[in-house]
Amino acid sequence: MSHIVEASGDDERELVKDLVKGDQNAFNLLYQKYSSLIYRKIFLMTKYEHIADELLQDIFLKIWSNRANINPDKSFKAWLYTIAQNVVYDYYRKLAHDKKMQDYFIESFNNLYSETEDYLLNKERNAILSAALETLSPKRREIFKLCKFEDKSYKEVADILQISPSTVSNQLVAATKSIKEYVFLHSQEFLMICIGLYLRK
Template sequence: MNKSTEVGPETISLLKSGNRPAFDEIYHHYSSNLYLRILKMVKVQEVADELLQDVFLKVWLKRDLIDENQPIKAWIYKIAQNCIYDHYRLLAKDAKMRQYLIDHYSELYNETEEYLLNKERRAVLNLALDRLPEKRKQIFMLCRIEGKSYEEAASILNISPSTVSNQLVKATKSMRDYVFFHSKEFMIFAIALHLNK
């Protein structure tokens, strides 16, 4: 079979119906080239092996979502991309990897307000804001969004300016951490970092 072409529509239809031989055909048709792409991204054979298996497990489990009017290759590669992103998200939770990425891509660690300039970043920022404890969220909103001074925020919330300062530091760090590790830009830079090792 010429692997430069798509598998036939009848094979895709059979896969959607749960036909295992059809799945095997699709696996053998796409797995070799996909494995090489994954290996290029992660650089470790064992990891690439696991990710490839994860991809085709998802292909099988999500087969009912296949759009028979669209190329199945693009759908499979999209699943692979998401698996790679998930892999780097897990790596980012490791403290050493986390610090290494921050040290090497500090440009992603900009002032939080800059994220308001981009719709996607703003959506991530809103999610980060919602994760803050209520009092910390109020302080962040008053000082960073509304531009109030520590004294003004302290008066509104009936707390001391030093409490406002301490809580704002924690809120800002929490916001930046969340935005940094949940934006697509981070994923792109993380992959680039790994490729350049």
């Protein structure tokens, strides 16, 4: 494991200023300081050493290529973490276009739906669920909320909305399918969950 260079905020700011000017030694010192931290972050997101190794090199290559755009007066660590996260997400987005993985998703769609159900009902993810709900018709959205959020039976919902229980059932199935498809297409986090399932099969 490489030795991590300790530096004060002022020292690091000077290193970043030198990096912006194209100083290779400054780049090497910043790499030495942060590469292990970034590697651990990538590995937690990908779970594979060879992928983490490859993406780590991509990240620092981007840093060197975009050094002129770095603001030395802002947190280099925060900027570096943002670059790392974007590189990992780009990797996953490219992987999602892989034909074999798409075929796997189609074959395993029922299992992925089960994963989505748990994902959706986690209160920490209200934003993506709220956005998905807005794509539904008013009646379908209300049925979903009554059944899933208020845990009402089909008969109770049917009585409230003055429709048949079978209509409630059909509308709930359609609403759930639409919401899960929305999450599948729009959530980076869930995309990573799905790809993680694929990589582990």
